[in-house]
Amino acid sequence: MSNLKTEGTVAALWDFFGKIARHGTLFIVTVVLARLLDPSDFGLVAMIMVIVMLAFTFTDVGLSSALIQRRRVLPVHYNSAFYFNIFLGSTLTLVTFFSANWISEFYENERLVLITQVMSLLFLISSFSGLQITKLRKELKYATLAKAEVGAAVISGGFSIALAYYGAGVWSLVAQAMSRGVLHNLFLWKMSGWTPSFSFSFKALKQLWGFGFRMFLSEGLIAIFARLDIIVIGKLFAPATLGFFDQAKRLLQLIITYASGSIMSVMFPVLSKVQNDLPRFQNIVIKTLGIISFAVFLLLGTMYLVSEELIVLLFTEKWLPSVDYFKLLILSGFNIPVSALLANILTSRGNSKAFLRVVIYRNILVAINLYIGFQWGMEGYLYGLFLVSILAVMLTIKFASDEIKLPFYMFARPVVVQMVIAVISVWIVILFTEAIETYNIVLILLKSTAFFIIYFLISGLLKTSSYQYVAEQIEPIIKRKLRRNNK
Numbered sequence: 001m002s003n004l005k006t007e008g009t010v011a012a013l014w015d016f017f018g019k020i021a022r023h024g025t026l027f028i029v030t031v032v033l034a035r036l037l038d039p040s041d042f043g044l045v046a047m048i049m050v051i052v053m054l055a056f057t058f059t060d061v062g063l064s065s066a067l068i069q070r071r072r073v074l075p076v077h078y079n080s081a082f083y084f085n086i087f088l089g090s091t092l093t094l095v096t097f098f099s100a101n102w103i104s105e106f107y108e109n110e111r112l113v114l115i116t117q118v119m120s121l122l123f124l125i126s127s128f129s130g131l132q133i134t135k136l137r138k139e140l141k142y143a144t145l146a147k148a149e150v151g152a153a154v155i156s157g158g159f160s161i162a163l164a165y166y167g168a169g170v171w172s173l174v175a176q177a178m179s180r181g182v183l184h185n186l187f188l189w190k191m192s193g194w195t196p197s198f199s200f201s202f203k204a205l206k207q208l209w210g211f212g213f214r215m216f217l218s219e220g221l222i223a224i225f226a227r228l229d230i231i232v233i234g235k236l237f238a239p240a241t242l243g244f245f246d247q248a249k250r251l252l253q254l255i256i257t258y259a260s261g262s263i264m265s266v267m268f269p270v271l272s273k274v275q276n277d278l279p280r281f282q283n284i285v286i287k288t289l290g291i292i293s294f295a296v297f298l299l300l301g302t303m304y305l306v307s308e309e310l311i312v313l314l315f316t317e318k319w320l321p322s323v324d325y326f327k328l329l330i331l332s333g334f335n336i337p338v339s340a341l342l343a344n345i346l347t348s349r350g351n352s353k354a355f356l357r358v359v360i361y362r363n364i365l366v367a368i369n370l371y372i373g374f375q376w377g378m379e380g381y382l383y384g385l386f387l388v389s390i391l392a393v394m395l396t397i398k399f400a401s402d403e404i405k406l407p408f409y410m411f412a413r414p415v416v417v418q419m420v421i422a423v424i425s426v427w428i429v430i431l432f433t434e435a436i437e438t439y440n441i442v443l444i445l446l447k448s449t450a451f452f453i454i455y456f457l458i459s460g461l462l463k464t465s466s467y468q469y470v471a472e473q474i475e476p477i478i479k480r481k482l483r484r485n486n487k
Contacts (some may be wrong), residue, residue: 027254029157033164033172034315040168043239047107047138047244048116049177050230051096052123053465068071075137077196080204082131082196089127096120107234115174125181132192147186156180225363228370229381236374245378247319248326248413251311256336274481282404285345290336293414294466297422298455305429305447309440328382335389338415342393342400351403358399362392414466418459425454 003151034042100116136145160176167253168175189195230249234242303310308323315322339362346355365388397411429450436443461469 005305021146022153025150025153025157029153029161029176030247031314033176034319036161036164037169037172038240039237039243039247039319041173041243042246043241043243044109044111044115044170045173045205046230046242047109047234047239048103048112048119050227050234051103051116052119054224054227074204076199076201078131078135078194078198079199080201081134083200084205085127085130086124089123089125092123093120096123099229106324109239110335111170115170115424118174119177122181125178125185128325129185129188130189131196132194135194136192144188144191146385148184148191150186152180152183155183196264215400221359221363225366228366232370233378237378241321241378244319244321245325247315248322248329251326251335252303252323252329255303256333258297278404281349282406285341285404286406286410289338289341289411290414290466290469291473293334293418294459294464294470296334296337297418298452300330300333301422301426301455302448302451304426305451306444309443309447312376313440313444325378325382328379329385331382331386332389334415339391339396342396342411345403346402349403353442354399358396361395365391365395414464417462417464418466421455421458421462421464425451425458428454431473 044159078294097117097120100113100120103116104110104112133145136142156176156179159179160172163175164172228248230242233245304327308320311319311323311326343355343358346358369381369384369388373384393415394412397408400406401408401411429447433443433447433450438446456467
């Protein structure tokens with residue numbers, strides 16, 4: 001038990017610091033590029049990237065998840081999955097390349113033809129490193145993953161900034177994506193220590209297919225419905241509007257990644273290892289949910305308060321339209337990490353059938369909101385997204401509670417309690433700071449500090465389970481540091 005806990009903790013820490021370095025680099029690059037480029041440039045790339053990210057779900061067809069979940073994996077499983085991924089990547093590159101004219105006509109923008117053709121190569125590029133990533137994740141070797149990701153992000157980011165500075169425009173964003181993919185491949189092949197051998201077996205693929213196919217369908221539906229809003233906005237609104245929305249959405253995703261992304265990345269392989277030990281499984285899930293709930297609402301509340309000052313400070317006033325989109329997206333931001341953890345409960349125990357059902361039901365809610373919400377414009381869609389998020393989390397809790405035989409309230413309580421505390425804390429901070437006029441960076445520090453204090457104070461006074469789980473993790477670190485200082 002202690003070995004798995006240690007391995008999981010080390011993996012989560014490496015993944016967390018890797019994400020900080022990688023996303024920090026990408027964030028800095030984005031800030032610089034946002035000052036050098038027009039919002040419409042980001043909108044054009046967003047139109048293509050949404051197609052690319054949707055198609056990426058077909059480069060794996062669930063084989064990676066099956067390899068991680070499966071207890072006994074032979075070399076032939078890895079090799080067969082590797083060559084099958086190459087075939088899928090090549091196919092998607094050809095399909096996307098020859099669909100460039102159709103995509104351009106859909107968005108009614110001729111500039112997209114060449115951009116689409118160039119970026120179609122991303123499928124082939126990524127297919128060469130998928131199995132290295134899967135094997136490293138299964139073995140909890142997140143240090144290697146982090147080093148490869150950060151190295152690729154730093155070099156490609158510098159390259160794209162140089163191109164933007166010399167007037168490359170939208171092509172600097174294309175070059176960033178392409179160079180990052182190539183460099184990531186090179187680093188993983190050099191650092192992972194795994195290379196494929198010349199063995200292939202349809203029987204091995206079939207053994208992975210039962211679990212993997214339902215995971216593929218689930219992940220495909222998630223990818224499609226998570227990005228349909230980009231397609232709809234790109235079709236109904238100008239590229240600049242999509243640029244504002246996409247920037248706000250990416251900023252929120254960055255925050256969520258810092259709040260819980262590393263824990264979520266590691267939870268699937270960790271839970272898979274204890275899937276048959278139900279009491280231990282239950283204990284890990286409840287504590288993790290409490291910690292995630294505390295961290296997510298802490299960061300979301302902070303970002304809601306400082307959204308305007310932060311966006312103006314980072315991207316300049318030309319990005320002000322992103323503020324309203326960002327605030328409304330924050331309201332539904334809790335859905336992503338909470339649902340991801342609950343989904344891990346189903347997938348790590350091999351219940352891909354229940355996971356697929358959850359995904360179908362959740363996406364029906366998303367589709368209803370896409371149809372109804374946009375009738376009231378962008379704001380109507382985003383307010384509807386908040387209601388969808390609440391219903392989706394409740395639905396996922398129901399399936400998760402049935403799977404590991406824990407009552408519904410044990411899952412819902414930490415989420416609801418920390419949400420209410422965050423709302424109260426935000427209201428208090430707004431009440432006392434709305435009349436203050438000062439520099440953006442001073443307001444950011446003032447609002448965030450006040451929110452942190454109030455949020456921690458209320459959680460501590462109420463002795464919420466989330467607060468107690470966080471304290472359990474922090475107290476040993478503080479005690480060790482005090483002992484060192486006393487020596």
